[in-house]
Amino acid sequence: MSRPSSDNRSRSCKAAGKWLQERLTALLLVPLTLWFACFLVRLPASHLSDLLEWLGSPTHSLPFLGFMLVSTYHAWLGLRSVMIDYVQAPTLRQLGLFAIAGLLGGAMATSAIAIFVLSHTD
């Protein structure tokens, strides 16, 4: 068993790690966000053929996937701290964190597999 002081130390190291991860993902997201916003506003005027062609090319699918993965991890870090700040009951908080992780992870895995499929179909 570790002593309480080392428990506290490992907890604060973990918190500092999350703090740094939040900043690093934020920095990565600055250029990706500009790119992604420009993709998003062109969506209403695009047809299925445009999207098939567009997502099928790595020039577009890679930054798309990059934005999705980095922003999902950034969202996880943010939603996690929102839960920790506002949900007091430990069981409810844990359940909430599991639900958020499941939703974000599931959505991202589906998206990544779909992009993979699209880039391998003619």
Place this chain on the structure above:
Amino acid sequence: MSAPSTQPKALSPPGMSPRPRPLSPHLQVYRLPLTAVLSISHRITGVILSVGLLAIAALPAIVAWAPEWFNLLQTALGSLPARIGLWLWVYALYFHASHGIRHLIWDSLHGLEKRDLLLHNLIEIGVSILLTAGTFTLAAEQSLTGTSPL
């Protein structure tokens, strides 16, 4: 038992009659400074963006496995409420990014003086509005494979 009072009795010293006492500022009556409004907006936009991210993650899946649903999606996206929603989501994205960059500046121990706060608040709001307007001016009504400058 006496009728419940609107004032908390515990605040009155023993032997003294309860009288209205000032309470610490409550969020309902306390006018938040602009910096605090932007701070809570950063959290709120973060949650809104996360929900939107889940919806956007479905897009490649629809294109890959259920293309017959795409027409429905495109019709929905063409409606006014969806367009307004898209504008607001993109604004939330730029606002969250602008405030996030400000957090990075704060982390470097800059912009923390009171005189900087108002100026940086206005810059942050201005930049997010300009980026949203710029994105829509350059790219709206353009298709992904069109000759958009972006």
